[in-house]
Structure formats: structure tokens, C-alpha cells
Amino acid sequence: NAGVTQTPKFRVLKTGQSMTLLCAQDMNHEYMYWYRQDPGMGLRLIHYSVGEGTTAKGEVPDGYNVSRLKKQNFLLGLESAAPSQTSVYFCASSYSMVTDTQYFGPGTRLTVL
């Protein structure tokens, strides 16, 4: 049981490049989330999904897109990376209610030059 895994762990991009971060969970969770963490700030929700085929915007969605084609996977895309998107990205999942515990992945450290 791997829990929540994230790919890749580290990435360096140039401004304007695109990339996709992959989150996978093997706990059959309905809800999945993407957060970013920046120095001096808490975790901020980018996008979330309450089930396969559904996505919704969080606090800071601009510049990101997401897809949840399979229940176990939640993809975060950056179409044209900007230095302001340099951050640590965390994926999380929870069972079926907002009060259920969110399980976090280990994070992806992204640097945009």
C-alpha cells in the first residue's frame, strides 16, 4: 500500500515551458487535492476533485489546469511556467467526506528559472 505518490520529486523548468505533475493514490479515495507551499505561507489549495471526471478551482488556480480521468490519478498541468510558480507542490487525497483525513504525498519541488 503506497498511499499517495507524486512524480517527479524535483524539476527545474525554464520560463514558458510546460509540464505535468502526477499524483497517484491506491486507497480508493474519492477526493483529491493539489496544494502549493511557499516560504512564510501555509498550504494553499490550487484545484481539487470530488470524484472521477470532476475538478474545481481552489484558492490559487490561475496558471494551472487539472484532470481526473481515473479515480486513482490527479494530474496538475502548467501550460506556460512562470517564476512565480516556483514552489513545493503537494497532492492529497481523502475518502469521501470533507472531514475525512487528508493523506499527503511527499511533494514535488519545482523551480522555474
Add this chain to the structure above:
Amino acid sequence: DQQVKQNSPSLSVQEGRISILNCDYTNSMFDYFLWYKKYPAEGPTFLISISSIKDKNEDGRFTVFLNKSAKHLSLHIVPSQPGDSAVYFCAASPVSSGTYKYIFGTGTRLKVLA
């Protein structure tokens, strides 16, 4: 506008003593609160939660207190252990409004000295 505030960026406590981490919030609609612990290079892990219908919740060495009138919650760790050294985040959500979102504080780095 920071709706969830952890005003102490860091805290040092001697092993065996009590650690008290504080969290303030501004949104009176928040009715469910969480504490997460985060070690370096790892994702946050859930620690303890409390609903606004309670003013206290205990789980082993960890107790969370909620003061709704003051919009304040605190996490007590007794006794503190070196393995408790981590960054602690509080988070809040207005779950009764049907939201799926949590607002996180900026975190407090706890260092437990052996």
C-alpha cells in the same frame, strides 16, 4: 487576508515539558479544525481534529482546545519528545456550508530539546 494565523513561527521546548502551539482564525463560519505535522522533505501528516461542537479533543499526548468566542485554538503536546520536532500547521474549514476546502495557517516550527 490571512484567515488562519499562526503568529509564532517557531517554538523551542525542553524534552518532557509541555508544548503549546496556537492558532487564530477570523472567519466565524469555520466549524472544523485540523492540526497537521510536517517533517522536512515529507508531506504533512494528520495529527488531530476538532469540531466546533466540542471545546476539547484528546489523542494520547496531543490535545486540541477550541475557544470559539475568541476564535482561537491551541495544540498541547505533553510530554514533548525530540521526535515531535517538526512544523505544525493548523487548518480550518466551514464544512457546514458544503465546502471541500481547508485554509491553512503558515505553520509553527517546534524544536524539542533533549
